Amino acid sequence: MKGSVGKIFTIFWKDILLEIRTKEIITSVLVFALLVLVIFNFAFEPETATMGLVAPGILWVAFTFAGVLGLNRVFAIERGNSRLAGLLLCPVDHMVIYWGKLLGSFTFMLAIEIVVTPIFLALLNLPLLLPRLILIIVLATLGFTSVGTLFSALAINIRARDIMLPILFLPIVVPVVIAAVEATVVVLQGDPWGDMLTWLQIMIAFDIIYLVVSTLVFQYVVEA
């Protein structure tokens, strides 16, 4: 178990190091997410009732599509030089590879959200630190990336993977995105904790179910 955790972090650190060198995921995804926020900000006047209603949707549209863009890259870096075969030849359970890649995609997406969320809140003239929003983002991102990492591995050998990934993946993550949007509405309107409890429970249940299912299914996805 200790050895597996070490190998999960070895894969994670390798992905971080590659990203530091290439900046492929962070740059493209961050620019995309910021563009979505800016464009929507021009479409709706801040401090209007409409903005209050659509703002959570805008935030999660930005995160969802930016996330898909990033997830496309998670396993794409293992494609060239048959690097995936190199990983699969390592004497580890394939679930170790899944968790290493999941940790990477979760961290990359969270890094984007850490930059984008304060800008989003500033555009809405809201306080920059909303602890309840942080909780929602962490839970939703975990669910999103747990499924996304699996589908990224599935898409690696599909010719039209850039198109196929969102088509296959988005219907599966709809529950967690809806729960995140609804919980964000509660936070932005300043409603009590109790109002978002159901949505938090949905996100937690989604996270647990898909972490377990993806871990078990991953080996069948990567084996020919």
Add this chain to the structure above:
Amino acid sequence: MTTWAIEVEALSKSFGNNRALSDIDLKVGRGEHVTVFGPNGAGKTTLVRILSTLSKPSTGMVRMDGEDIRSDPAKIRRRIGMVSHETFLYDDLTVYENLKFYGKMYGIPSLEEHIHEVVSQVKLESRLYDRVGILSHGMQQRVSIARAMIHSPSVMFLDEPEVGLDPRAVIMLRDVLESINTPERTVVMTTHNLKQGLEMGDRVVILNRGKIVYQASKGDIDMANFPEVYEHYTGTAE
């Protein structure tokens, strides 16, 4: 304990309606070097992928040191090293970082020592801290050999390692491959290069359309006439 490093029995592999391998029977002794020849599409890479646990057979059985490779693939993979025409390396990491990554994945103790040892075997000490992407393809293949050697495997699979290399790099690669050959290490190599394959193998197998059509020990082969034998069994020249 069985004397066979690798035993393949009635192995078949299909992709949909396409039968890539058909009823393959092959036994490779410990320390034996077997060369598998065959034209494109003969099934060489499919065979190596199955032997190295990267792919599952449709039917049949593969044993390594008497153990079914599907019983505990992670344990089997610890004994395997693989060099293919693809290097499995990350272009944006240095030679050292690539070897360290794979070394950690194999759980190698005293890894630093091992890295320097394998890098010196492939004669790339001076390029240890260069990014792999800036090295020539020939040098990358030597790094790939160092990667495959990092855990001192008892079985090496060489899947057309010379593909894409210029003649000078092929000679260099052959020298490196010969230097890593030890009497205890079992080697299965696939290649188009008849000369290199004959030099390196103790036994020769010709695969055509997913079937073994010819097998002979090196001592039984008339080297000068082998290109004709190859053409006879495959219908194609080298």
